[in-house]
Amino acid sequence: MPELPEVETIRRGLEKELVGQKIVSVDVRLPKLFHGHAEDLIGQTVLDIGRRAKILVWQLTDRYLVIHLKMTGQLIFIPNDKKHSMIVGGHPDKEYSLDLPHKHTHIIIAFGSGTLYYNDLRRFGWMKVCRDEAAMKTVVAELGPEYNWPEFTLEYFQTALGRRSKTAVKTALLDQGIVAGLGNIYTDEVLFEARVLPDRKVGSLTDTEIAAIYKSIPRVLKVALEHGGTSMKDFRHVNGGWGTYLTFAKVYGRAGEKCKVCDTKLVSKKISARTATFCPHCQK
DNA sequence: CACTTGACCTGTCCGC
C-alpha cells in the first residue's frame, strides 16, 4: 500500500500522538506478523518516531520497533477520550465509523492516552522488535538514499542507474536500493512528469532524460505529501482520515481516460508484473 | 550475474 508520502503522513500522525507515551500492553493476535518478544515493549516510552523509505522506526527507551505496512497495513490510533469510534475523514463533510478491533486487526498496542490498532487485510506487513541500534540498522541496510538527502545527487542517481542498463526505467525506480520510497503510484507519476515511457531501458536514456526523472522525484513526492498521500481502498491516516493526492494524479489509475495535458487516451501495460500507466503521446 | 516470475494473503470487481 503505502509509499513514501503515505508512510511519512502516518509517521507525522504517530509522532503527534505517541512521543512521550508509555506502552501499557501489547496484544498480538496474529503472531506471524510480529517478530521478537512483545513483552519487551511493555513499559517502554516512545522517544522518537522515524521513517526510512516505507519503513517506520520507533525509538523506545531500550528497544527499537520497526514496522512495514506493505500493501494494506494500517495504524489507527483511538484516543481514550473518544467515547465512540466515529472518525472524521479527510473530507470535511464526511465521517465514517471505524469499529476497532475488527477481523483484520492483528496487533493492538495500548498507551496511557489511547490505543493503536494494526490492521492488515492482506497480512503482508510486519513489526519487528530490535534490541539495539545495530539490529535496527540491519533491517534498513540495503536501502538507497531518501529523495531529500544531500547524497541523493544527480551524479549518484546516474551512477546507481548505470548498473541497471537493461532494466525498464520503471523497474529501476521501484528498486529501493537506488532511491528509497517510490512505489507503483509515484513511479508512474514521476515518469509522466519527466515525459519518459516506463518501459524504456535505463541504458537508452539520455542525460537530459535522467536529469528530468531526477528532478521529478522530489517534485511529485512533495505534492503528494502536501495532500496527505494517496488513499485507494485501504490507506488511512492515523486518525482514520484519508489522503487526497489521487485527484491530482496525472496517470496512475487513469488507464483509458484522457491525458490531462494532451487528451490522448492513457494506456497501461505490465512491466515486471506491475501495471504501468502512461501517456503514449506525452511520454517518449 | 541480471532480470523476471511466483508466492505471500484477502477482498473486490467484472464478465459470463
Next chain:
DNA sequence: TGCGGACAGGTCAAGT
C-alpha cells in the same frame, strides 16, 4: 445470484 479469473499500494525467494 453465483462462479471463475484478474487485479490491488510491496518485497522476497526461486527460477530462467
